[in-house]
Amino acid sequence: MNIIEHVGSFTKLMKLTLTIPDRWSMFGRQYLREIMKLGIDSVFIDIIISLFIGMAITIQMKLNMSNPVLPGYLTGLAVRDTLLLEFSPTILCLILAGKVGSNIASEIGTMRITEQIDAIDIMGINSANYLILPKITAFISVIPSLVIISIFSGILGGYGVAEFTDTITVTEYTQGIQYSFVPFYVTYAIIKSMVFAFIISSVASYYGYTVKGGALEVGKNSTKAVVNSSIIILGSNFMLTKLLLT
């Protein structure tokens, strides 16, 4: 399949997916299940990664700003803005593309090769809508919370460095993270992450739903889902930054 055929068949799948659910009660049940699986189950990895990245960024920023002319609070400011603008909405989503994307693609792919999706279709149910819509909506609605948690965890990691090492003082760090705060950056981070959440869940669902063959193809398509959603995320990151920040 070439790229145009992929875009065409992705669009057709989304047309089937983004329709009114056959039964709202079943949608609600699936939605809550996905919130749990894609969102709550990702909180731990979200906190751990962000904490360590926050620590590393703080040390690196301090090393790069060792010039005595630069005020000490700049390190905290740089850590905050790096987390807010790039790490938490973009890099975190790239990491989640691996965790959540492969999970979605392999789950739907396995259902495809074991005829579970055919069984849903034969019952007269729109299988794309039943399986994919709850995943997309759940991931989009849970991602802002993951991003906010990530930002706070990263900042906390940096605070830990200030508190327990002699790299930077706590006063400098806390002054820096409060200095010249732009509230729109939070909105920007949330908008970006929601777009990325749609990309991850829809691209992974597409690769799972269109699996043909056996277990080997499920594995291959899961890998394709992660690779392609990562590339699309990075491309749209550039476009969204240009659109929203300039």
Add this chain to the structure above:
Amino acid sequence: MIEVKDVSKSFHDGVKVLDNINTVFETGKTNLIIGQSGSGKTVLMKSTVGIHKVDQGHILYDGRDITQMNDHQIKMMHREIGMLFQGSALFDSMTVLENVMFPLDMFSDMNTEQKRARAIECLERVDLKRAIDLFPAEISGGMQKRAAIARAIVLNPKYLFCDEPNSGLDPKTSLMIDRLIQEITHEFNITTIINTHDMNSVMEIGENIVFIYKGQKGWQGNKDQVYDTGCKPLEDLIFASELYKKIKKAHFTLKE
């Protein structure tokens, strides 16, 4: 009753998989589609269900032509169909009871207690009440097939399709599944279509047998006529079967 009229079907490579098939699947009977692997029997079944669009011809469900229906009408039509898949196709994340309740959750207005009662009634019918809280991975292949039958009949379908219901099962369990499908067919007066290459099933429950050979209808009849068909490819298929070898061996033993 399902009537298949002048149905032909080709795939992208241009090879004709079904070539002008004409047949009738009767209500209240077990209708078997038999043939060698690659003969076109699965395509015939999938075309009859509406999974494949046919190139020409008509498929009438009690007079309603599925080939003329739009996607929404086919979706509505599918609600009258129960289907048993080769690999059972039970949902891994649900228990046996939840699997059987699933069609009720989607389409019925019953409350939870009523749905549960109806699902248990169907599981009792297939003798699987003791496994209601187990997941598909925790039960045997035969039990999975029975659970899938319970799910297929829970909405009282008019038409029941079974794709290789005996695949992966031992002969004794296969026989039990065959008899269960036949009993259900008679009990609920369903039009049942079974896609199989198991000659045991043919001899046991073949009330209306359609033999497909190289995309064409080779022969049609019932289990009592199957040994005297005059159809060479069908005779080859029968004589190659383990069942025939056993009958032949028994015949010679008796003679001696």
